[in-house]
Amino acid sequence: MQTYEIIYKKLLHYYGPQGWWPAESIFEIMVGAILVQRTNWNNVVKAIQNLSPVLNPEKLASMPTEKVAIAIRSSGFYNQKAKRLKALLHWYKNYDYHHKKLQYKETEQLRAELLGIYGIGEETANVMLLYAFNRPVFVADAYARRIFKRFGLDMPTSDQSFRVEVESNFPTNLQAYQEFHALIVEHAKVYCKVKPLCRSCPLFNNCKRVGV
Ligand code: SF4
Known part of the structure; x- marks a missing residue:
């Protein structure tokens, strides 16, 4: 062995x-993967709770970035993370905000796309691949x-x-x-x-x- x-x-x-990952939807996993950057999970839980009324891609995309930042304040670096969430949504819209449209995309290609999003590095991309897109990485x-x-x-x-x-x-x-x-x-x-x-x-x- x-x-x-x-x-x-x-x-x-x-x-x-x-x-893992503790979440009620694929999109919540993606959001959580960004919010947990440079902080611990306890700080993310409060931010996720605050976001819960808008925790679907369409609603979050229509929420002003400043309001997103206020809602996720507990996760730290909130202005930066609000912009990162918006960048994620901008990319996700190409797939009509639907993870099933990504299910046949080759893992390397999907990782490359995630890494191309503002504020998403190796660790965050791999967390999303592993828990949101079910890739064995x-x-x-x-x-x-x-x-x-x-x-x-x-x-x-x-x-x-x-x-x-x-x-x-x-x-x-x-x-x-x-x-x-x-x-x-x-x-x-x-x-x-x-x-x-x-x-x-x-x-x-x-x-x-x-x-x-
Ligand atoms: S605590 Fe870490 S360093 Fe110590 S025995 Fe366990 S794995 Fe090894």
Whole structure:
């Protein structure tokens, strides 16, 4: 079994299925992926609640950017994020705001389109691909980098190479990828924090604890 799979299985066994992404619609996942940039999920929940009366693409597109910014204030960087949401909607309109019109688009092409939207980088694009568009991709974020590095793995420097490296050595299974990202975030918050709690960590016996 490849090391990534060992980490995944141990985390899944320890924490159980996480059932991500918490949202009531595909569009809400896309919105949440932008709102969670540079903040934690608790701050996003309030913003999503404020947006709930307009949380469909047509309504949000017709709402002035300034009003969107006020509604999402709790998520931080709200002026920037309001513009990013508008940019996302501008792109999504090309598909009549319907995710089914994107279902046959090849993953690389869809990622390239998402990366072309103002304010959407690798991590956000991959979160959308994984949870909104059901593509089996790895989210190469800072949490994954921290855990894998400490575990003793050599991680490529760029996020793109890091993602490709994991995807080449992990089963192509959508549900496993969706759980893996959620489990990594959980583990980075509970044990493998900036100051790690190694002694009680479920990966302790396998981890080399590099730099700890
Ligand atoms: S043993 Fe320590 S360094 Fe390794 S994954 Fe657990 S918390 Fe992180």
